[in-house]
Amino acid sequence: MERGDARKMQPDYSPANPILRVIPRDQHNVSRRDISPNALRVLYRLRDAGFGAYLVGGAVRDLLVGGHPKDFDIATDATPEQVKQLFRNCRLIGRRFRLAHVVFGREILEVATFRANVDDGSGDRETHEGGRLLRDNVFGTIEDDAIRRDFTANALYYAIEDFSVRDYTGGFEDVQNRLMRLIGDPETRYREDPVRMLRAVRLAAKLDFEIEAATAAPIPQLAPLLAEAAPARLFEECLKMFLSGHAVQSFLGLERYGLLPALLPETAAALKSNRSGALRRMLLEGLRGTDQRVANDEPVSPAFLFALLLWPAYCRALMALQAGGMHAVEAERRAADRVTVHQLSTIALPRRFSLPMQEIWLLQSRFSQRQRKRVFRLLAHPRFRAAFDFLSLRLAASPEHAEDVAFWRDVQDQPGDVLAAQLDAQPEPAGEIDGEPRKRRRRRRGPATAAE
Missing domain, CATH: 3.30.460.10 (Beta Polymerase, domain 2)
Incomplete structure (x- = not known):
């Protein structure tokens, strides 16, 4: 029956x-x-x-x-x-x-x-x-x-x-x-x-x-x-939905019954426009990891969870801003702020979670850096471990991050003096003189609002 x-x-x-x-x-x-x-x-x-x-x-x-x-x-x-x-x-x-x-x-x-x-x-x-x-x-x-x-x-x-x-x-x-x-x-x-x-x-x-x-x-x-x-009530419902050990099935249910655009509108739009499906693969892989941590009685931060859930929206906003001519660093900050503010109208994400969420996003571009000072500075960042775990998760979307993941996994196991010597022995990246980035001529562009 x-x-x-x-x-x-x-x-x-x-x-x-x-x-x-x-x-x-x-x-x-x-x-x-x-x-x-x-x-x-x-x-x-x-x-x-x-x-x-x-x-x-x-x-x-x-x-x-x-x-x-x-x-x-x-x-x-x-x-x-x-x-x-x-x-x-x-x-x-x-x-x-x-x-x-x-x-x-x-x-x-x-x-x-x-x-x-x-x-x-x-x-x-x-x-x-x-x-x-x-x-x-x-x-x-x-x-x-x-x-x-x-x-x-x-x-x-x-x-x-x-x-x-x-x-x-x-x-x-x-x-x-x-x-x-x-x-x-x-x-x-x-x-x-x-x-x-x-x-x-x-x-x-x-x-x-x-x-x-x-x-x-x-x-x-x-x-x-x-x-x-009430946005605060939806935040609590999201925590129950995604941090109780059945996040993958909950997400699939939101998709199946048409609730994802109402709950996470910009993420839903980004997933729909991502023809390769890479962003969705990454999101589901992250939710599987969340379920596994819950099953192992390990903590899961709401900041990391929402960094994952809103990452497709962030990527889409970032691409739009850069396509409009905005400098990469400024575009990253603007995209993070934009996605956060827009989502707050639906889900009341407290600042104690939204700020670390944004840090996880903004640290992603720094994993391609190999200069000694920057490597040590990133390793000392309080959000490094969460950001590195997030970078590792991005392998589910694209293998292009494999080299960065391997490098940063290796440097975490190195004693400080050994790592310093290893980094000093590296050849200078192209475009740098005496270890300092070559100064670039400022590109003239219109007011920031033109890229919004």
């Missing part, structure tokens, strides 16, 4: 028709052994105080597919204020979604009150005229809460009193069949929160799920709605 046909024999689940199915303990693999002890503590205390309390969402979904969740979210009929009264280590956060955070050292457990879709006037909800939810603090029942969640796979509840899984939307079967399916009308749900399109791609990549046909269909048309999302 095809994944898309897997639910033909199931009940007619819909937001207007939530149907409770209780999956008993002997029919699922969720075990308390795999749940955070602190999460169990919160669940039991809420239950003992007379409230309903369930492990919910991604933790249940991931446990069902044999994963190891990092976060354990809890849903309850207790209000945030009631949760706070039960836990001294609790703080209330959020305006758009008011939540309780119960803090156990470095572990923070998110406790959310059941929310409803329909506001009877007693709650706190604000909707943008385009359908996007700005604030949603209307409390309801567990049935209400289930049908307002985004995907059926995220609307599963683990009950601590009998260790069952409770399903109101058909999510249990969708998890078994590895399908990402939106609850409700897909276009309406995407308009409520455009970031759901990215979440669909990210979760499908992470879990090796297919996005169900009706859920996928509106994405290419609605992709421009991402412009309405």
Whole structure:
């Protein structure tokens, strides 16, 4: 049976028709052994105080597919204020979604009150005229809460009193069949929160799920709605998408569903115009390396990640500026600034990452230099190692960098005095006199704005 046909024999689940199915303990693999002890503590205390309390969402979904969740979210009929009264280590956060955070050292457990879709006037909800939810603090029942969640796979509840899984939307079967399916009308749900399109791609990549046909269909048309999302939120979504070990599949998903031009517009344009495909090969090779580092529990810098993701855009901008007659060094700086500023309108890349990203780019042209002072100066640069790794990555796009990579790999292993002697013994590059670059006559050109 095809994944898309897997639910033909199931009940007619819909937001207007939530149907409770209780999956008993002997029919699922969720075990308390795999749940955070602190999460169990919160669940039991809420239950003992007379409230309903369930492990919910991604933790249940991931446990069902044999994963190891990092976060354990809890849903309850207790209000945030009631949760706070039960836990001294609790703080209330959020305006758009008011939540309780119960803090156990470095572990923070998110406790959310059941929310409803329909506001009877007693709650706190604000909707943008385009359908996007700005604030949603209307409390309801567990049935209400289930049908307002985004995907059926995220609307599963683990009950601590009998260790069952409770399903109101058909999510249990969708998890078994590895399908990402939106609850409700897909276009309406995407308009409520455009970031759901990215979440669909990210979760499908992470879990090796297919996005169900009706859920996928509106994405290419609605992709421009991402412009309405907060740039800071898109930055966080990018980190989840590319630094969680499934960057390659996430990128392929962005391409497949037409989201790349909305998220990384100048990169998408550069990849489209690069007929050889060299830039795309390099980008995918870099993302494979990122996934491998995550798998090895090695750190990955967001600066390096965005240097990779925006490199095609930088190359395209640089070529355009140089074609307009701008000097190479000035063109490099202008291209780096231009790409960064343009991308900031979509993704809020903090300066602590954008500045190192630009340094990685600007150091690339210095790897062709062999003069002693410049070699030692580059080796001492705080961004040298990241820039060298980036140069090595460029071999995936073109073998022309092989000589530079070999040279700089070798000099890193040389003692300082040996390297100095080796560099002094090199013949002077053509066009240089006494080790100093020959002064070039300034080329007259128009104002810088003419090359913009």
